[in-house]
Amino acid sequence: MxxxxxxxxxxxxREGNAVxxxxxxSVAEGEIFALLGGNGAGKSSxxxxxxxxxxPSAGEVLVEGRSVHANVAAARxxxxxxxxxxxxxxxxxxxxxxxxxxxxxxxxATRSDLDSAFExxxxxxxxxxxxxxxxxxxxxQKTAIALALLRETPILLLDEPTSGLDPVxxxxxHDLVKALASSGQTILMVTHDVYGACQVADRVGLLRRGKLVxxxxxxxxxxxxxxxxxxxxxxxxxx
Amino acid sequence: xxxAIRIAREEWRLWLRSKVVVAAALIIAVLLAATSVLxxxxxxxxxxxxxxxxxxxxxTFFAQPDRHPHxxxxxxxxxxxxxxxxxxxxxxxxxVTGQSIFLEGHRxxxxxxxxxxxxxxxxxxxxxxxxxxxxxxxxLLLIVLxxxxxxxxxxxxxxxxxxxxxxxxxxLALGKATALLSVIAIFMIPLIVVAAYSVTLGESVLAAASLxxxxxLYLCIWGAIVLAASILIRxxxxxxxxxxxxxxxxxxxxxxxxxxxxxxxxDAPGKIESDLxxxxxxxxxxxxHNAADPAFEQLQAQVLEQYDVETIEELxxxxxxxxxxxxxxELTNLLNRFAENRMALEAGxxxxxxxxxxxxxxxxxxxxxxxxAGTDLATHHRFLRESENLRFDFxxxxxxxxxxxxxxxxxxxxxxxxxxAEAARINAESWQVLDEFRFQPDSAVDRLGxxxxxxxxxxxxxxxxxxxxxxxxxxxRV
Numbered sequence: 215m216x217x218x219x220x221x222x223x224x225x226x227x228r229e230g231n232a233v234x235x236x237x238x239x240s241v242a243e244g245e246i247f248a249l250l251g252g253n254g255a256g257k258s259s260x261x262x263x264x265x266x267x268x269x270p271s272a273g274e275v276l277v278e279g280r281s282v283h284a285n286v287a288a289a290r291x292x293x294x295x296x297x298x299x300x301x302x303x304x305x306x307x308x309x310x311x312x313x314x315x316x317x318x319x320x321x322x323a324t325r326s327d328l329d330s331a332f333e334x335x336x337x338x339x340x341x342x343x344x345x346x347x348x349x350x351x352x353x354x355q356k357t358a359i360a361l362a363l364l365r366e367t368p369i370l371l372l373d374e375p376t377s378g379l380d381p382v383x384x385x386x387x388h389d390l391v392k393a394l395a396s397s398g399q400t401i402l403m404v405t406h407d408v409y410g411a412c413q414v415a416d417r418v419g420l421l422r423r424g425k426l427v428x429x430x431x432x433x434x435x436x437x438x439x440x441x442x443x444x445x446x447x448x449x450x451x452x453x
Numbered sequence: 454x455x456x457a458i459r460i461a462r463e464e465w466r467l468w469l470r471s472k473v474v475v476a477a478a479l480i481i482a483v484l485l486a487a488t489s490v491l492x493x494x495x496x497x498x499x500x501x502x503x504x505x506x507x508x509x510x511x512x513t514f515f516a517q518p519d520r521h522p523h524x525x526x527x528x529x530x531x532x533x534x535x536x537x538x539x540x541x542x543x544x545x546x547x548x549v550t551g552q553s554i555f556l557e558g559h560r561x562x563x564x565x566x567x568x569x570x571x572x573x574x575x576x577x578x579x580x581x582x583x584x585x586x587x588x589x590x591x592x593l594l595l596i597v598l599x600x601x602x603x604x605x606x607x608x609x610x611x612x613x614x615x616x617x618x619x620x621x622x623x624x625l626a627l628g629k630a631t632a633l634l635s636v637i638a639i640f641m642i643p644l645i646v647v648a649a650y651s652v653t654l655g656e657s658v659l660a661a662a663s664l665x666x667x668x669x670l671y672l673c674i675w676g677a678i679v680l681a682a683s684i685l686i687r688x689x690x691x692x693x694x695x696x697x698x699x700x701x702x703x704x705x706x707x708x709x710x711x712x713x714x715x716x717x718x719x720d721a722p723g724k725i726e727s728d729l730x731x732x733x734x735x736x737x738x739x740x741x742h743n744a745a746d747p748a749f750e751q752l753q754a755q756v757l758e759q760y761d762v763e764t765i766e767e768l769x770x771x772x773x774x775x776x777x778x779x780x781x782x783e784l785t786n787l788l789n790r791f792a793e794n795r796m797a798l799e800a801g802x803x804x805x806x807x808x809x810x811x812x813x814x815x816x817x818x819x820x821x822x823x824x825x826a827g828t829d830l831a832t833h834h835r836f837l838r839e840s841e842n843l844r845f846d847f848x849x850x851x852x853x854x855x856x857x858x859x860x861x862x863x864x865x866x867x868x869x870x871x872x873x874a875e876a877a878r879i880n881a882e883s884w885q886v887l888d889e890f891r892f893q894p895d896s897a898v899d900r901l902g903x904x905x906x907x908x909x910x911x912x913x914x915x916x917x918x919x920x921x922x923x924x925x926x927x928x929x930r931v
Contacts, residue, residue, distance in 0.1 A: 262613075262931060265616075267613065267616065267931040287619055287621075290618070290619050294617075295613070295614065295617040297610055297613050297614060299609075299610045301610030301611045301613065302611065302614070303467075303609075303611060304609075305466070305467050305471075306463075314463050315614065315615075315618050317459050318619065319618040320619065365618075
């Protein structure tokens with residue numbers, strides 16, 4: 215069966231430096247795969263390569279079995295992307311932001327579709343008509359997640375999704391991600407939050423200086439052991 | 454709704470929610486409206502006044518009593534250049550060249566009453582015109598609106614989100630370009646209104662439409678430059694600084710350099726300087742007021758032979774009138790030679806200046822604007838030539854009357870006493886020799902033909918700037 219996301223011997227050079235070096239992994243349908251790494255490990259670059267924003271210097275990335283760079287538009291149509299900064303327009307309301315981006319994605323959504331997405335991410339009703347410039351980081355993140363939900367794509371790419379969120383919001387977010395995976399959505403998230411990755415992911419990959427240096431999978435019905443991953447992460451970072 | 458229009462709509466939402474942008478647009482809109490109204494009023498007044506003054510000058514000339522014909526030669530006449538209808542938008546060189554000429558015998562006077570000479574109390578600032586606002590201020594508004602329109606997406610991270618929705622750099626650029634185009638279209642409305650008004654004043658639709666099209670091209674060039682900078686430059690402050698520098702370069706620096714370079718490359722002496730040189734040659738022609746001047750000895754011999762007489766007193770015509778006619782023709786040849794030489798040099802300077810449009814679209818639009826409005830140097834030169842023809846014709850007609858209608862003996866004794874002076878006059882009917890003078894702008898086709906070069910340069914600018922945008926948009930990366 216074709217994996218929705220696959221990196222084959224992926225290498226990436228930027229300004230003469232190796233950002234990714236022979237990285238290979240795949241993410242199965244309905245799986246949550248977390249790439250864990252420190253700053254500059256190449257986590258975000260991996261996501262950007264799946265989106266076709268960066269071109270591999272060697273190897274290839276595949277979305278639903280098709281090479282991304284053979285048809286970038288097709289790959290993007292299968293992916294919802296949540297950037298680290300939850301980048302949306304501050305001068306627009308949550309409704310306006312979603313309507314705009316969904317229009318550009320060619321998706322039509324009614325006001326009730328938007329409301330039901332906002333309810334799933336627990337964005338307060340009174341906030342939805344306010345401009346995002348008055349939002350907290352968590353509220354912006356919820357709006358961006360609502361957009362990802364409404365895209366109804368089979369794949370979700372998350373870049374540091376819980377960065378800046380309070381503990382309650384993080385828990386809510388993890389629950390939501392698990393629910394999405396349960397419904398069949400394939401999720402690749404990159405993070406430096408060991409605890410969060412182990413809480414939510416089915417598998418965790420350790421990325422260090424562009425190389426995939428370790429992988430941990432959850433036992434059926436159990437979570438990945440945080441201590442083990444943390445120790446491996448610390449050991450690799452210290453090496 | 455197409456993606457481009459959708460993106461443009463959101464750009465408008467941002468602009469309308471930005472106090473700085475709304476304030477800048479309002480200031481320019483008010484300035485544009487106020488300047489248009491004031492210029493229309495001023496030019497309309499001047500047009501009526503100059504037409505009335507032309508008629509009044511003719512009536513005054515015709516109303517002169519019986520006089521010595523040479524007194525009428527020096528009494529003179531005026532030629533007025535009324536502003537063409539499109540001068541309500543583009544007064545052009547009118548403000549510096551003068552718009553009326555005193556016509557008299559033996560002289561080619563300069564045009565008078567240039568606004569810049571009459572406006573010393575304005576502190577050296579030329580009057581704002583709608584054309585100057587379109588040429589200088591609207592590009593600045595486009596810079597304010599557009600300098601960050603693309604890079605803002607990159608700065609805030611929304612570019613990645615936009616592209617992730619399936620958009621592309623080219624589609625985004627098309628949307629942003631549509632937004633800028635809509636701004637340009639809105640700011641074309643005052644020009645369209647003024648152009649339509651000029652049509653009601655008698656302007657041709659072709660000239661008015663060409664002027665509108667020229668300014669649309671010009672603003673599109675600026676829109677493309679602004680958009681290209683916004684795509685290629687990654688920092689807001691650098692984009693704004695670079696665009697303001699380009700504006701300063703195109704709108705202020707290159708025009709000054711072009712003026713100086715044109716003057717340096719083609720040295721055209723001014724009217725006073727060339728008049729001084731001309732005076733030396735003029736002296737060789739003899740004094741037309743002195744029929745005994747040795748310069749006319751050959752003429753005298755020819756005329757005596759033609760009429761088969763021995764002395765000028767025996768001639769059936771007035772020798773002084775013959776000398777005045779001959780002298781005026783010779784002098785006019787000399788004056789015209791100098792005038793044509795000066796105008797050719799000025800036209801050469803003007804052509805060279807126009808070529809600087811390749812370095813600045815502001816020069817290209819300014820040149821085409823004046824040409825299409827009929828307020829350019831070529832039109833002023835035609836006014837000088839036509840008024841000179843008018844001058845020569847009525848002066849020679851009066852000299853002819855001097856030769857045929859006034860007895861030589863009476864003429865020679867005119868200063869003896871009052872009765873002699875009275876006897877040396879001719880009938881006022883002779884003043885009807887003055888032709889009616891109504892200066893008209895060139896046909897729209899002629900003006901459009903003259904504006905081919907600057908309009909072609911504008912098209913070249915647009916092609917280059919648009920290609921640059923397309924190239925930059927294709928290279929857009931997160």
